Amino acid sequence: MPSYLPIVILGAIALGFGVFVLAASHIIGRPRPDARKLSTYECGMPPVGTARERFPIKFYLVCMLFILFDVETAFFYPWALVMDTLGIYGLMAMGTFFLVLAVGFVYEWKVGAMDW
């Protein structure tokens, strides 16, 4: 049996569980909807406009930083795995990589991309 098969089974079970629970509650629950209940919650006030408004660019910047540094960590994992066989060479290779991105990090910091 392939080693990953249990994961697939678990995944199916997990999804099934979520769906099942929702479905069960849907069957059991007694919906008595009215307009007020179904309106969007806005601290008791009638909702103003739609929620789909524009939000600060900050969120984009931080997410952008995240994905770029995320791929950096993606390189760290295999490196950590084989670091033993690489020795000084691996250290230098990753050190250079790291330093370049550290400069990027410092730049972002200074330019205020991480200020909230």
Add this chain to the structure above:
Amino acid sequence: MSVLNQHLLSVLIFLPVVGAVAIALSRRESETLQKILGLVFSTAGFALSLLLVRGFQDVAGMQFVERGRWIPAWGISYAVGVDGLSLWLVILTTFLTPLALLGSWSSIDRRVKEFVVFMLLLEAGMIGVFVALDLFLFYVFWEAMLIPMYFLIGIWGHERRIYAAVKFFLFTFAGSVLMLVAFLVLYRTAGVGSFDLAVLVAAPVDPALQVWLFLACALAFAIKVPMFPFHTWLPDAHVEAPTAGSVILAGVLLKMGGYGFLRIAIPLFPEAAVRFAPLIGVLAVIGIIYGALVALVQPDLKKLVAYSSVAHLGFVMLGIAAFTTTGLVGSVYQMLNHGISTGALFFLVGMLYDRRHTRLISEFGGLKAIIPWYTAVFLMISLSSIAMPGFNGFVGEFLILVGSWPFSPTLVVLASLGVILAAGYILWMVKRVFYGEPTNPKNEKLPDLSLREAAVLVPLVALAFFMGVASPLFTKRIEPAADALVVQVQERTRPIAAASLGPVAPPRASRADPAEAQR
């Protein structure tokens, strides 16, 4: 040979360039200085070019040859030299340039610096074309002089100058790029790894291919000449160009087409040349008659002269197409004549234009009484232009007609018709402009020739006479080269004529030696 003699041609080419650079570096305002400098440099060039005549030997083959490595990777060298075909054309160039500068002394009144610079660069390019012995070098000069000419027409020309300049440029450029491709194909098929003319002449090219290559080259040259039906750029360019531009254009630039045939197209592709000779001859005669007829009806002096050029150069092409020694000599001689007489005519028209700012024949009349000296010069140049015996034009056209007789009596007869027509349009024009009563009151106060103008015209008139009288002095230098060319072409084409009987081994021995091949 002295050092100067060894490098004489290079000096001739680069002296104007040096002058141009020097003038370009001078201050914008010092216009007189620039004019004087231009004159000094070009006159010096002329003086030096006379050394060529002195050192020239009346034999075939290149003289004053100079070779230097340039782009060795492709077998491109800086190779220059003169022979009988090019000698006088070089002199003509150096001769006309100072005159042109002098002639436009006062008529060019803005951006003088650029004018002089472009004139000198143009001179360098023209000399380069006439002395280049390497196809690449030839092409470089051929195209390079387009630019100054383009500016001369476009900046200092008349009302429709921009249109004329662009048309001139595009026509000649379009023609020459095809020539470039032809050169490249030749380079590849010849497989000698060299652009040296002599080497390439010695390497035979498949006749079928020759046809295409010849056509490509011939197109470039025919446009430049210009041969009918590629002449349409010429009236525009001539009319719109400033006087100096017209003079150089008519006097030298057009010769490059004919020269190209003699130096490039025919020696390289003799079989194809022989095959197309009848076509060229016919087109040449059409040009003669067409040019004359159109000139006849021109109301504009400059246009009339321009169309007369088409006719005159038809003679040149006829002589070339005939391909006899006499015909070739006549063609070369006629090129010189045309340079002098048409150059002078453009000067004269320009001088009139400077005075009246019009070139319409109808604006004039009875000028003989008002400006007698001018009239006298005009008359003499006109006679030269219509090939009056005693003048240079006669010698050239006579040689051409005689030389072409074996080629095609019919064409000769038709061409003779052109001579008569030429007499017609020129003399009619002279009559309308100079004779009769002064009809236009605006002409009454016209001044006669100034000293400067006289200085421009006198050498031309003198030369027109001299060349009419002492033609052997000139032709004997041309003859050996022309003869050698004819012999060479005949040698090359004979085996082809016999090819139907079976393959004939090309005479390798003679081809291995470039100098031999030239002869």
Add this chain to the structure above:
Amino acid sequence: MMIDAVLFYVFAAIAVASAVVVIGQRNPMYSAFALVVTLCSVAVIFGLLGSPFIAVLQVIVYAGAIMVLFLFVLMLLNVKREKDSPSRGQRTLSGVALALVTVLVLQAGAVLLRSRPTPAPDYDASTFEMAKILFSPHFLYAFEATSILILAALVGAVVLAKKEL
């Protein structure tokens, strides 16, 4: 092996179906969701092809990071549906593109199916081996260059998106 094959075809079908949704949806939000599904299915296929590390990476980088960025931007900019009626020219263009791509795909697919390289020799396909290759001198240049690439993207994105520098 049977299980592998079954799973492969199941997830391949899911991948293609959701990819069709990606390009067929007018609402970019749904396209994004569908793309996440495609990416995850492809990740499973990576696993089936014996590259668990790549599979995991696919989820981490694509699904977990890149697509989140897409969703963020969609949410931030409040992207609406595409306009319903493309112009005639566009429809023609789409038709032509569709036809062209279909033909090319059929051609290329045939080529791909025909060209079966020699069966793989026995080799150690562990993540450890892959990591060794990744950090071998052969890829050293690409690896280090990657850092510059990320840096350039970082600077470029900040320069473009930040309100004030």
Add this chain to the structure above:
Amino acid sequence: MSGELDLRPLVPAIIVGVTGLVVLLAQAFTPKDRRAPSAPLSLTGLLAALAAVWLLASGGGRGAVLANAVSADAYSLFFQALLLGIAAVAVLLSPSYLRANGLDRGEYYALLLFSVVGMLGLVSSLELVSMFVALEIMSIALYGMAGLYRSRMESQEAALKYFVTGAFSSAFFLYGVALLYGVSGSTSLDRLEWAVSTLTTDSAALALLGAGMLLVGFGFKIASVPFHMWAPDVYEGAPTPATALMSAGVKAAAFGALLRVFGSALHALAGEWQPLVASLAVITMVVGNLAALAQGNLKRMLAFSSVAHAGYVLTALVASPGQAGEAVLFYLVVYGAVNLGAFGTIAALSREGREPLSLGDVAGMAERRPALAAALAVFLVSLTGIPVTAGFVGKFYLFNAAVTAGWVGLALVGVLMSVVSAYYYLRVVVAMYMRDPLGEDTWARVSPSATVALALSAVITLVLGIYPAPVLTLARIAARSLL
């Protein structure tokens, strides 16, 4: 392992990259009210890298290092010198333009340097993935540069269009790499060359498919028709010095890689891809030139002209790798100098967000700015390909290569299109020299650094037109190391 770890070939790229980092940090640590010394730093870095190239070259270059991933053979050294020179000139052109348009930020220079790192990598990679990463570094940095003009919508649009087409083409490039990897089991060019020379029919089809996709990817980068549609918009919208870098540098680098891949690694398939390249060349020349005829905007006109020039360069690719290499290398030098000059002239006159873009803007330039007009005229004449300018020698070389390979038709199309191009190039010359100026001369005084840049370009254009032999020899040596 240490033997393989000879990093000397990478020194120029490392210098440039480190300079980029320094510039970035300098910008980050410079207070808001002060200006970071970005331009001098960048220039120093580029010149240092140039010196490194020279040292490498005088040491005889290096073969492949890093397990055949990168090399400093004559070919890549030639390109590296060229690209560094182009970048240096672009840097010289930048400060005055950036200041005139309020864009004077260190990020610009950092991105410029990063893109140069990418270009350097592109020409020295012997391996498709390194090549791809380098290509992406270059592209991504340039996306940023194109969109740098934040207050102008055109600039953002340019960035978008460049980005979308760039990303799209990268995907094609990559799929091509994937297919070639599928054929050879490796992305090393030498392995690929070996694999391609021992193909079965089925895998040959696969390899060809890969090569085709690679060609599409490169086609976008060199802006050959039909992958050119981004070029005019991007060239127009981007800050002009960036456009200069794009047109000169990107094209050179992309051709450098293209030639390496197709000329040497995939040469066994030449019979198959050459017709493809030839037809690309023809439509590129025709469409580029005809489209340029219709342009009123100088930058757009130059953009289409650069499309057309990609076509000219492609004509040489049908020749044997050696000869094609020589011709392409030399032409790229010429083209680099000329395009830097042409765009540089526009950039140098920029003032307060405006730059001379119409024929009316340059009308009568010859009387007001004779030297500048003369320089621009030289560049345009060189683009046309008329002798005593380098453009002629370059085109001569390209068409010679095509003719030598037996593709006379290609050369014919090339020269005829040159005639067409003469018309639109000359229009600018006409405006400058033969028309009267309109209104006051409100353009900027050309700054000293821009003067140096323009003079350098003009001198190179003329000198290479008159005496090209030394550079030709270098190009030949460089191209030979490709074989």
Add this chain to the structure above:
Amino acid sequence: MENPAFVHHAVVLSLILFALGTLGVFLRRNVITVLMCVELMLNGVNLAFVAFSRAQGTLDGQVLVFFVMVVAAAEAAVGLAIVIALHRHRDTLDLDAFNLMKG
């Protein structure tokens, strides 16, 4: 390791994904959707690399996926930054609307 039979089908799947992405780039007008389609194309590339890696029995293909992913991430970051920058000027993401420059 023995090759499962579906390796070649995986390559074809990669081609299909790639083609669907290409098609999407042509069909969709929304910039962000177009970018997603490019990601889809890159994903097809990744699949091709992995499948070929398996078929060829070399691990290089997997390594290449790394680089493709980094590039995809970088492209997404820059591309979306451009989208945001453009959105600041114009309240649309329709590719056809970006036609300031014409000629």
Add this chain to the structure above:
Amino acid sequence: MTPLAEELLVTFVKIVIVVGALLGGFSVMTWVERRSLAFMQYRLGPNRTGPFGILQPIADGIKLFFKEEVMPVAANKWTFLAAPVVAVATALLATAVIPYGPPFEAFGRTLQIQIADIEVGLLFIFAVTALGVYGVVLAGWAANNKYSLLGGLRSSAQMFSYELALGFSWVTLILAARSFRINDIVDTQAGGFWHWNVVVHFPAFIVYFLAATAEVARIPFDLPEGESEIVAGFHTEYASMRFALIQMAEYINMITVTVLLANLFFGGWHSGVPGMPESLGGFPLGFVWWGLKVAFFLFVFIWLRGTLPRFRYDQLMQFGWKVLIPVAAVWVMTFAVLWVVVGGGPR
């Protein structure tokens, strides 16, 4: 019974055990948390349902099941419904590769309560957690409520910001263990508590602990909810079992990170005292040590909640980016240098 069927059976049993334990753990945790918090705050907490209120979670569950389902009309129906499913599914999936307790001998084979032991175990968790963000994003977007959307953005931004630090904190462990398998990492810590990673990789531990706390949005990092600013964050509009699922996911995640904490940094099932017997009367003692550690850290989370105030959102983000990530990254490089200098750890 064929081997395959046997394996499948074992797998099913494992899955049932793990999922059941997690769901049970979730219920118990809610009770424990409420009671403990109450005690810390000098109140009683739920004490009516059953002895000590122990049946409270069941009551809650039943209540939620019968609760009325409400969905705002402006919401995006399928996305709205998908969000809790995604949340709970990813939370459950992440537990697949974690070993719960030591391997032990039973039924003539070596067993371990671990659903799948795959090569890239640790990264699998990372990947699935990364997918967990979608639950939040979907929920926030689908409801079409300003608070939900902003809350969703905030939560997800917080999640991936700390995910980065979390990911970095594992790198040195992988380096030392030369493996992604959690079992291998646990095994490197055998032979005494000074081998525990909390000692060897102390900075990594700090980073992990803080990042994990933030990742599961526990106090002091529970910014996604903020009654005063964004109401209940991304799940403002959720009620009934949909809400329960989201809660469940959060608690499962919390259990996951706690189990990981015990496994990765505190020696897992290793006692930490040399010479301690492996098993007592056939019962593997590892379960005891392991259980104690997990229980302790679960309590620590509650404890923190009872004692600490919460950050401000800007502080939270800045802390993540400007402190945690640099520290984690620098530690990785430092450790690598040390590793090379020392010449590598024991193999």
